[in-house]
Amino acid sequence: MIENIKILILREFLILKKQSFSFFSLSFILPCFIYIFFAVPFSKVFTELKPIYSIWVCSGILLVSVLFTVYLLNFNWIKKIYNSNFMNSLPITTIEYFISQLLFSIIIGLFQFTVSALVLNSLSVGFISFSQFLKCFFVLLPSIILVSNLSLIVNSFFKKEYIFNFSNCLFFLFISFSIGSFIPINLYPSEYINFVIYLPISSSLINIQNIISFQTIFFNMLFISIFYCLVFCFISYNIIDRKVHN
Amino acid sequence: MEASITFKSVAKKIKSETLLADLSFGVEKGTRFALVGPNGSGKSSIIKMISGIIQKDKGTIYVKGYETENKLNKIKSIIGYMPQNSEFDLDLTVYDNIYIYARLYGMDKNSLKDNIEKISRLLHFNNYLHSYPKSLSFGLKRVIMFARSVIHNPDIILLDEPTANVDPKFRSIIWNYVCNYLNKSTIFFTTNNFNDAQDYSNRIAILYNGNIKYNGTFENLVNSTRGLARYSIIFKDKIPNDFIKIISSNPKIINSSFSDNIFKFYSVDKLVCFRILKHALNSEIEDIDISNCSLEDIFKGIEIDND
Known part of the structure; x- marks a missing residue:
């Protein structure tokens, strides 16, 4: 089982190798662009924040860049099973497919998280220490797994390419502007805040913001994220299983 | 085994x-x-x-x-x-x-x-x-x-x-x-x-x-085809109408086809071929071809049986 998972992950990385230049470039450009086009202008607007906006917004940039990358890279994955009789003839179990994809997402997430943290550290000097880095990644982990599954679920329902592109845009807008990544959540209507803080991704964001501003982690929110993450894992596992066993 | x-x-x-x-x-x-x-x-x-x-x-x-x-x-x-x-x-x-x-x-x-x-x-x-x-x-x-x-x-x-x-x-x-x-x-x-x-x-x-x-x-x-063979008779000119009438009434001919000057058919009985050849010789013929049954022929036979 472990051997098959290792080989499936290797396969994903060999596929990624062909686009390695564009992948590395985009991994670097994405946090830079978000910083330049969102953080810099907004820093002139939100001047009252503590810590200062350019530090506060780093949590949003980390979250958006990591989750958007994971979402994009997972999008094509289910198609590889759906469209391939050959893949389905291989002695691979559903759990092996599933775990390999989750691990691949986590590795990609960690890579993007590291690149984004390095970029942001050089732009806003020393916003994050190594222990904060580890804590942030830990609280982000359920969201990475959730987004990886969400990508798989969306792709298994919609086959057209324009819907794929449309859903990418919607996802980017959602994680950027609906959960307080770049605009402080207390500026939204209170009814909306009560709803959105219990969304799994926003609870990860709130915890990252807390870690960066040296506050304590909300473990209840972390558990909510883990709960949602498990629900999404269950759904996508069943989608894969249905496909593998036709 | x-x-x-x-x-x-x-x-x-x-x-x-x-x-x-x-x-x-x-x-x-x-x-x-x-x-x-x-x-x-x-x-x-x-x-x-x-x-x-x-x-x-x-x-x-x-x-x-x-x-x-x-x-x-x-x-x-x-x-x-x-x-x-x-x-x-x-x-x-x-x-x-x-x-x-x-x-x-x-x-x-x-x-x-x-x-x-x-x-x-x-x-x-x-x-x-x-x-x-x-x-x-x-x-x-x-x-x-x-x-x-x-x-x-x-x-x-x-x-x-x-x-x-x-x-x-x-x-x-x-x-x-x-x-x-x-x-x-x-x-x-x-x-x-x-x-x-x-x-x-x-x-x-x-x-x-x-x-x-x-x-x-x-x-x-x-x-299993009991000697099914494929026969082709190539006439020098167009296939005569008399010939077509005669062979159309022969029940031992399987899957016959006509194209301009070529007449093709299958049969399990070689005598049928000789009789048809006898009729064909009333006109001028250019060539004849007798082939053993191939898999494709058998398959065609199945399609005919079912049609």
């Missing part, structure tokens, strides 16, 4: 239409089994059911003694499957495409490099190992897909129309390898090419209307 594949009363519906009904047959270990049949008759579905890609609706399938219902992963590990369509990871090189899948079949990574180089030499694609599949010709892609399905020396090899639309060069490369290097494996292939089935299999089954109509060696199939 030990059975490699056994179908017992298997049925399969696709979109509420019966594709296979009460299908039962067996494939002995070590045979090269050809399954021929018209397009849409269910040949590919049979291969997909054996390899666990699709599920049967009724019946039982055993592969090397394991039932597909509960030992699917075990079965998948002892088969090699070549799909009908090109299925590659387009972002992987030819080498990586073979390497990854051979590893998933449990091959040792240390010996794999040598094995890939060896099979690529034998199948004449060693110069393309580091190319991407997109840049390769159709025939070469089929050869590489074939290599990918046999690299792990599986007990049972399932080839879904392996040489369909492949040029003669690559066709002979594939069949040479099958005949010379895969003697210990059971090979189950589907084809629409009757010559391939006739020349490279030692057992043939004809699938028609959801069931097996014939199953046996080609010699037995020919014998």
Whole structure:
């Protein structure tokens, strides 16, 4: 089982190798662009924040860049099973497919998280220490797994390419502007805040913001994220299983 | 003889239409089994059911003694499957495409490099190992897909129309390898090419209307036709109307066809041919041709019987 998972992950990385230049470039450009086009202008607007906006917004940039990358890279994955009789003839179990994809997402997430943290550290000097880095990644982990599954679920329902592109845009807008990544959540209507803080991704964001501003982690929110993450894992596992066993 | 594949009363519906009904047959270990049949008759579905890609609706399938219902992963590990369509990871090189899948079949990574180089030499694609599949010709892609399905020396090899639309060069490369290097494996292939089935299999089954109509060696199939032969008479000019009237009333003529100056028919009785020839000699004839029955002829016979 472990051997098959290792080989499936290797396969994903060999596929990624062909686009390695564009992948590395985009991994670097994405946090830079978000910083330049969102953080810099907004820093002139939100001047009252503590810590200062350019530090506060780093949590949003980390979250958006990591989750958007994971979402994009997972999008094509289910198609590889759906469209391939050959893949389905291989002695691979559903759990092996599933775990390999989750691990691949986590590795990609960690890579993007590291690149984004390095970029942001050089732009806003020393916003994050190594222990904060580890804590942030830990609280982000359920969201990475959730987004990886969400990508798989969306792709298994919609086959057209324009819907794929449309859903990418919607996802980017959602994680950027609906959960307080770049605009402080207390500026939204209170009814909306009560709803959105219990969304799994926003609870990860709130915890990252807390870690960066040296506050304590909300473990209840972390558990909510883990709960949602498990629900999404269950759904996508069943989608894969249905496909593998036709 | 030990059975490699056994179908017992298997049925399969696709979109509420019966594709296979009460299908039962067996494939002995070590045979090269050809399954021929018209397009849409269910040949590919049979291969997909054996390899666990699709599920049967009724019946039982055993592969090397394991039932597909509960030992699917075990079965998948002892088969090699070549799909009908090109299925590659387009972002992987030819080498990586073979390497990854051979590893998933449990091959040792240390010996794999040598094995890939060896099979690529034998199948004449060693110069393309580091190319991407997109840049390769159709025939070469089929050869590489074939290599990918046999690299792990599986007990049972399932080839879904392996040489369909492949040029003669690559066709002979594939069949040479099958005949010379895969003697210990059971090979189950589907084809629409009757010559391939006739020349490279030692057992043939004809699938028609959801069931097996014939199953046996080609010699037995020919014998079962009781001497069916194909006759052609080529007239110098247009076929005379009198001649057409006479032969139209002969019940022993099977599947006759007229085209301008050529008259073709099948018959199991040689005397019929001589009688027809006698009538034909009333006009000037250019040539006659008598051929033994081929698999295609038998297949046409089945279609006629059912029509």
